[in-house]
Amino acid sequence: MTARVSAFERPVTREATGGYAVTLRGIRKQFGSSVAVEELDLDVRPGEFLTLLGPSGCGKTTTLNMVAGFLTPDSGQILLDGQDVHQLPPDRRDTAMVFQQYALFPHLTVGRNVGYGLRMRKRPKAEIRERVAEALERVGLAGHEDRLPGQLSGGQQQRVALARAIVVQPKVLLFDEPLSNLDLKLREQLRLEIKHLQRELGTTSIFVTHDQTEALVMSDRIAVMRAGRIDQLDTPETIYREPANAFVAGFVGQSNLIPGVCTEAGAVSCTVRLPTSNVDVHARHSGTVAAGDAVRILLRPEALRLSGDSAANSITGKVVEVVNEGSIATVVVEITADIRLRVAVSDPAALSLPAPGHVITVSVPPGAARALPTGK
Known part of the structure; x- marks a missing residue:
């Protein structure tokens, strides 16, 4: 007997796409x-x-709604699998949206909500x-077909919304901040569930979040947006x-972002010379920094180390606060009246944390410091 292939396990194709599933120009x-x-x-x-990430008002949801067909761009071109969809309504674009507010029909059962499309x-x-x-x-709600949305928890309702999207087997799944209304524990759980399901289905997905x-x-790549533009598009690790x-x-x-001046590049x-006791810090840069430039030094809190003695590539200051959360602690060090440095300690129980005033x-x-041009 030939094994039945799940309707969800169709291969991802690249024909007529130029290599891309979604293209915006x-x-x-x-x-x-x-x-x-x-x-x-x-x-x-x-x-x-792919995730569109950015603050409120940066254009990420507007971009998603234009891909879905809910908004029409004033200019430019949107292609899905190489096809210009400018004139196509949302129901003919072979996309499906998972909304922040679930958008379930309260009078329909779970089964009828999922089967609506x-x-x-x-x-x-x-x-x-x-x-x-x-x-x-697939979303862990087998046997819930006859329940009404009002009989489900928020997490279960979001799973119903996800099932309704994937059941139509869209070429592109669109997510508009679907987890923002859930509590922290549930968000953490559903992040992994959505990512695992997306990998299993192999469906091209665009996820909007702040x-x-x-x-x-969750992302394979992230597009960080600001003021309607993409500032950086890359893998999570690179960003x-x-x-x-x-x-x-x-x-x-x-992040700690400390102002300074590049003295040698x-x-x-x-x-980089920092504005405190003529301290110099060696930093990496992307090739856009020259001697004399004003820069900002990026220092991730977890990359820094507390030490008792001054040494090369080090900064001295006064401890003003210690926040111990058990598995991690944050030590806040005042460098100048205007600059404070946060240092993350991953195992505070194994280290004698300094007291405020020390x-x-x-x-x-x-390699821990990175120099970034000021104003860019």
């Missing part, structure tokens, strides 16, 4: 006098989980039953370790 959208998205270019690979596509009843049951099993942790945990500018460095992850590194030296290990 020169997309612009303006609301009145406010420009929401400005000349945005973006390519999303087949099967990729298939009924609109006039699929046979037997096929609808089979695909609904399979979708619910939560940096979600982006870092965290090698941010393109001070905005990305400050938005993604915990090489091809990949430079020496003068301490913070050492900067080789």
Whole structure:
């Protein structure tokens, strides 16, 4: 007997795409006098989980809604699998959206909510039953077909919304901050569940969030947006370790950004004079820093080390606060009246933490500092 292949396990194809599942070229959208998205270019690979990350008002949800067809760009081109979809309504774009507010029909059962898109596509009843049951099993809600949304928890309702999206087997899954209404523990759980399901299905996915942790945990690549443009597009590791500018460095992850002046610059590194006791710090840069430039030094708290003695590539200051959370502690060190440095201690139980008022030296290990041009 030939084994039945799940309807969800169709291969990801690249024909007629130029290598990309979603392509945006020169997309612009303006609301009145406010420009929401400005000349945005973006390519999303087949099967990729790409996150649009940024603060409120940066244009990420507007971009997602233009891909879905809920908004029409003022100019530019949107292609799905190489097809220009500018004239196509949302229901003909082969996309599915998972919304922040679930958007479930309260009077319909779970099964009928999940099968709604298939009924609109006039699929046979037997096929609808089979695909609904399979979708619910995949999101961990098998046997919940006859319940109403009001009888479910928030996490279960979000799983129903996810099942409703995947049951139509879209080429592109779109997520509009789907976890923002859930408590922390549930968000952490569903992050992994959504990512595992996306990998299993191999569906190209675009995820919108302002939560940096979600982006870092879930994404294959992240597009960090600001003022309607993409500041950096890369893997989570690269964006965290090698941010393109001070905005990305400050938005993604915990960071110390200290002003300084480059006194000597090489091809990949430079020496930066900090505004405290003529301290010099050696830092990496991206090739855009020259001697005499004002810069900001990025120091991730977890990369720094507490030490009792001054040493090369180190900064001395006074401890003003110690926050011990058990598994991790944060020591806040005042460098000047305007500059404070946060140092993360991963195993505070194994280290005698300094008390407030104590003068301490913070050492900067080789490669831990990154120099970023000021104002970019």
